[in-house]
Amino acid sequence: xxxxxxxxxxxxxxxxxxxxxxxxxxxxxxxxxxxxxxxxxxxxxxxxxxxxxxxxxxxxxxxxxxxxxxxxxxxxxxxxxxxxxxxxxxxxxxxxxxxxxxxxxxxxxxxxxxxxxxxxxxxxxxxxxxxxxxxxxxxxxxxxxxxxxxxxxxxxxxxxxxxxxxxxxxxxxxxxxxxxxxxxxxxxxxxxxxxxxxxxxxxxxxxxxxxxxxxxxxxxxxxxxxxxxxxxxxxxxxxxxxxxxxxxxxxxxxxxxxxxxxxxxxxxxxxxxxxxxxxxxxxxxxxxxxxxxxxxxxxxxxxxxxxxxxxxxxxxxxxxxxxxxxxxxxxxxxxxxxxxxxxxxxxxxxxxxxxxxxxxxxxxxxxxxxxxxxxxxxxxxxxxxxxxxxxxxxxxxxxxxxxxxxxxxxxxxxxxxxxxxxxxxxxxxxxxxxxxxxxxxxxxxxxxxxxxxxxxxxxxxxxxxxxxxxxxxxxxxxxxxxxxxxxxxxxxxxxxxxxxxxxxxxxxxxxxxxxxxxxxxxxxxxxxxxxxxxxxxxxxxxxxxxxxxxxxxxxxxxxxxxxxxxxxxxxxxxxxxxxxxxxxxxxxxxxxxxxxxxxxxxxxxxxxxxxxxxxxxxxxxxxxxxxxxxxxxxxxxxxxxxxxxxxxxxxxxxxxxxxxxxxxxxxxxxxxxxxxxxxxxxxxxxxxxxxxxxxxxxxxxxxxxxxxxxxxxxxxxxxxxxxxxxxxxxxxxxxxxxx
Numbered sequence: 001x002x003x004x005x006x007x008x009x010x011x012x013x014x015x016x017x018x019x020x021x022x023x024x025x026x027x028x029x030x031x032x033x034x035x036x037x038x039x040x041x042x043x044x045x046x047x048x049x050x051x052x053x054x055x056x057x058x059x060x061x062x063x064x065x066x067x068x069x070x071x072x073x074x075x076x077x078x079x080x081x082x083x084x085x086x087x088x089x090x091x092x093x094x095x096x097x098x099x100x101x102x103x104x105x106x107x108x109x110x111x112x113x114x115x116x117x118x119x120x121x122x123x124x125x126x127x128x129x130x131x132x133x134x135x136x137x138x139x140x141x142x143x144x145x146x147x148x149x150x151x152x153x154x155x156x157x158x159x160x161x162x163x164x165x166x167x168x169x170x171x172x173x174x175x176x177x178x179x180x181x182x183x184x185x186x187x188x189x190x191x192x193x194x195x196x197x198x199x200x201x202x203x204x205x206x207x208x209x210x211x212x213x214x215x216x217x218x219x220x221x222x223x224x225x226x227x228x229x230x231x232x233x234x235x236x237x238x239x240x241x242x243x244x245x246x247x248x249x250x251x252x253x254x255x256x257x258x259x260x261x262x263x264x265x266x267x268x269x270x271x272x273x274x275x276x277x278x279x280x281x282x283x284x285x286x287x288x289x290x291x292x293x294x295x296x297x298x299x300x301x302x303x304x305x306x307x308x309x310x311x312x313x314x315x316x317x318x319x320x321x322x323x324x325x326x327x328x329x330x331x332x333x334x335x336x337x338x339x340x341x342x343x344x345x346x347x348x349x350x351x352x353x354x355x356x357x358x359x360x361x362x363x364x365x366x367x368x369x370x371x372x373x374x375x376x377x378x379x380x381x382x383x384x385x386x387x388x389x390x391x392x393x394x395x396x397x398x399x400x401x402x403x404x405x406x407x408x409x410x411x412x413x414x415x416x417x418x419x420x421x422x423x424x425x426x427x428x429x430x431x432x433x434x435x436x437x438x439x440x441x442x443x444x445x446x447x448x449x450x451x452x453x454x455x456x457x458x459x460x461x462x463x464x465x466x467x468x469x470x471x472x473x474x475x476x477x478x479x480x481x482x483x484x485x486x487x488x489x490x491x492x493x494x495x496x497x498x499x500x501x502x503x504x505x506x507x508x509x510x511x512x513x514x515x516x517x518x519x520x521x522x523x524x525x526x527x528x529x530x531x532x533x534x535x536x537x538x539x540x541x542x543x544x545x546x547x548x549x550x551x552x553x554x555x556x557x558x559x560x561x562x563x564x565x566x567x568x569x570x571x572x573x574x575x576x577x578x579x580x581x582x583x584x585x586x587x588x589x590x591x592x593x594x595x596x597x598x599x600x601x602x603x604x605x606x607x608x609x610x611x612x613x614x615x616x617x618x619x620x621x622x623x624x625x626x627x628x629x630x631x632x633x634x635x636x637x638x639x640x641x642x643x644x645x646x647x648x649x650x651x652x653x654x655x656x657x658x659x660x661x662x663x664x665x666x667x668x669x670x671x672x673x674x675x676x677x678x679x680x681x682x683x684x685x686x687x688x689x690x691x692x693x694x695x696x697x698x699x700x701x702x703x704x705x706x707x708x709x710x711x712x713x714x715x716x717x718x719x720x721x722x723x724x725x726x727x728x729x730x731x732x733x734x735x736x737x738x739x
Contacts, residue, residue: 007103010051014100017044018093019415025089026418033081041089042071048096050246053199054191057108060099061202063117066124067092079127088123090419095120174262175207175291176237176244179272181215181230183254188225191251197231199247204237208291210284214277232272232284234291352445355406362395362402363593363681369395370678370702399593399679406446410488410497411439413452417459421484424463431470431481432463438488443495447587450567451497454560458499458583459484461557466503466581476578478502491663494569494611495587502580506573511535533573537561568696570662570713586663586713594682596699598675598707599658602647605707607680607699608669612660612712616674619655627722629668631659637719638668641710644694660712667719669710680709694718 021044024037049064067089073079098112111117178200182193200206212230222228237244241261248257260268269288273281369391376384414436425432443451462484470480485500508529515521515535535541539558564571567587575581588594588609596607617631629636638657642649658669680699689695689708696711 007055010055010057011100011104013051014048014103015097017048018097018100020044022090022093022419023415025086025093026422028081029086029422035075038071038075038081042068042075045071046243046246047249050199050249052103053202053247054195054250056195056198057099057103059108059111060096060103061199063092063099063121064096065202066121066128067096070124070127073128079130085127088120088127092120092124174236176204176235176239176262177260177264177269177272178231178233178235178244179256179258179260179275180233180248181212181256182227182251184223184226184228186227186251186255189251193227193229193231196247196251197233200233200235200237200244203239203243203247204235207234207236208287209233210280210287212276212280214280232287234287350405355402355445358402359406359593362399366395366399366593366679366681367700367702371704372702374702396679403444403593406444407442408445408448409439410441410443410448410495412448413455414439414486414488416452416456417486420456420459421463424460428463429469430463430467432467433481433483434486435483436486439486441488441490441495443488443587444589447495447567450563451585451587454563454571454585455486455497455499457557457560458585459486462499462501462503462581462583466501466505468504476504490589491586494662495589496663497585497587499583499585500580505577505579505581506533506536506575507577508532514541530572533575536573537571568711568713570717594680594709596678596680596709597658598678599641599656599669599671600673600675601641601645601671602649604645604647605675605701605705606641606671607678607707607709608658608660609709609712610677612662614659614661614666616656616658619657619670621654627719629657631668636666636668637722638670639715639719639722640670642670642672660716662713662716665716665720667716669715680707682709 021041024041024044028034028037045064045068049061049068052060052064070079070085071089074081074085079085095113095116099108102108102110102112180193180196186193197206197209210232212232213228215228215230216222217228235244241259244259245252245257248255251257258272260272273284276284369388373385373388373392376388417436418434421432421434467482467484468476468478473482474480483502485498487498487500489496512521512527512532512535515532515538516523518538518541520535520538520541521527537557537560541557561571564585564587569585569587571586572584573581574584589611595610597610597613599606599608620629627638627640629638636659641647656671656674658671658674660667660669678701682697683699685692685695685698689698694711694714695708696714697709699707699709701707
C-alpha cells in the first residue's frame, strides 16, 4: 500500500514539475532567456529524474538524464536556447509526460513510443556533441576522472605546528566520499535506502562501499520497519555537489547526509572518522587506503587529525606520527527537530474522494440541523431555539470552510493554454499573443475538471476560424500579431470565463443562411442576433468552407453547450464583424451546498440561490397582462411560477415578487409566499424531472420534504424570450419605461 502511495506521489509531483517546466519555457519564448528561468527548468528535469531513480524507473531516468545534460550546457552558455532547442525541449517534456502516464498505469517496463524516443534522443545527442570542445570533454558517467594536478606544497616555517600543517594540506583523493546515515523512519515513509545506491550508479561508478552497523540493536529490540544501517561510499563521478545533494533531497530533513568533494581538506575526512566507533573508523581508513583514495602522505596526515587511539591502531598508523588533540572544527550535528519545525510544510495533499466525503457529511449535518431548528420552533422553547441558532452559525462556518477546501484557482486550467496556443498558431502560420487575466479566480474542483474541454474547443475555434493570418490582418488595417484573451471573474454569485479574440468576427448572414438551409429556422422568422449566433451550438452546425485539423467538421460547439448545460451554466456569444468575438461562459461557484431563499407556490416549496436574489417586493394588485411591471420607473419582466409549473392556485393573501439577477439581466418571480433563508444541500434530480426546464436540482427540508431548486439562468432567459416574441409585451415595456 505504501509503495502504491509513493508511486502516486512520484506521478503527481512529476506532472506538476512538467507543467512548471513548460510554463518556464514558454516564458522564455515570450520574454527572452533569464538565468533564474533556465535554472528552474534544469531543477524540474533533475527532480523528475531523481524521484524516478529512487524507484528504479530506469526508462524515465535515462531519457531525462539526456535532457538534463543538454540543459546543463545551456546553463553554462555552451548551447544557445534558440527556437529549435525550445521546440525540442517542449517535445521532450511531452514524452516525459507519456513515461509518467505509463508509470501511473503500472506499465513502466513498456516504452510508449520507441520510434519517437529514439528520434528525440538522437536530436539531444547531436546537440550535446555540437557543444563539446575536443580539448575539454567531460568524462562519461561511470568513468573515473583523471586525478587533478596536485597543488604546490605548502611552505613550512621552522616553528610551524605539524598538526596544523597536516590539517591545511589538501588530500589527493580523486573520489567523492558520501557518508549516509538514514533515519529510522525512511522505510516507513515508503523509501528504500538501496534505491539511492542504484541511482548513484547512474551518476558515476561506486568504487567502494562500506556498511555502517553501529546503530544496529539486538534482534529482540529490532523493528522490522526500521532502518539502522548506514553507508560510507567512494564514488567516481563528474557530477557537481549540488547534483549529488539532489539525490537525497527527499530524505535530507531527517537523515544525516555528508558529501565530500574530491581533494577536500584532510580535517573533513577526519571528522567522518571521529563520528564512527574505533572499529568502523579503522575499516573506513583501510578502505580509503586500499582503493587509492589516500596516498602515503594523506595516510600519515590523516593520523594527525584522528582522535581515536583505537582507530589509529586499527589503521596501523606508525606511532612516530604526531596526533592532534581535539578536532578543530567542533561537533557537526544533524539537523534537529526545531530546525525541521521551522521548515514545516504549509500545504498538504488530500485525495479528492476524502474531500467529497467531507462535503457529503457536512450536507447531512445541514439537513439534520434544519430538522432540529424546526422542532425548536414548534416547541417554542427559547433555550432550545438559542442553542439551534448557535449550531446554525457554526454549521454555516463549517460549510464555508469545507467548500473552500474544494476551491482551486482556475489557473489550473489556464496554464494549459500557452502551449496549446503556441503549437496551434505555428501549425497554422499565425502570430498570436495569449493574454490571461483573472487566473486567481477560484472555482469548485469538480467544475475545474469539467470546464477544461469546453474551453479547449472554444480556443481552437478562435484560432482556426476567428483569427486571420498576418497578411490578411495587415490588409484589414490590423496589427499582424493577433491577441487572444482568457479572462475569469466573479460576478453575481457565479464565475464568468471569457475567450476573446480580435479576429474577423462571425458572419451573421452566413450563419443564418446555413441555419435556413438545414431547416433550423425559416427565412421570415424574426430572430435577434443572439438567437442567430445560438445556431452555432447546434449538433453538426458548421459554416467552414474547408475542414482543417482543428475544426470545420461541425463537431465541438454542440459538445461545449452540452457540457456547460450539465454544469447548470450558460454560454453566450458577442461578436462584431471585422472586430472580433467574445464567447462568455457563466458557471455557478459550486454544485454542492448553497445558501438559498425559500418561497412557496401553491403547496410546493422552491429554493432560489441566495446570491441571485436582489430584493423582494409586494406585487401590486392590478393586472399585468404581458408580464411587465414597473419597479422604480424601470420595466421588469416577470414570470408566474404557478402558471409555469401548472400548480394549484392559492388565492388567499397577497403575492410577492422576488427580483433575481443573472449576469446583467434581471427578472421577477411571482410567488405566493416567502419563507426565508436556508442552507440547501443540492441533490441531483431523477430521470422524471431531469429534463424539466427551470429546475436545477433538489434539496431536503428540515421536516423531510423535498424542495426543488430553481434554475435562475433559464428562468431569466425565458422571460427575455417571452418579451421578445410578444410585440405587445415590448410595447408595454415602453409604456412602463416612460412612466
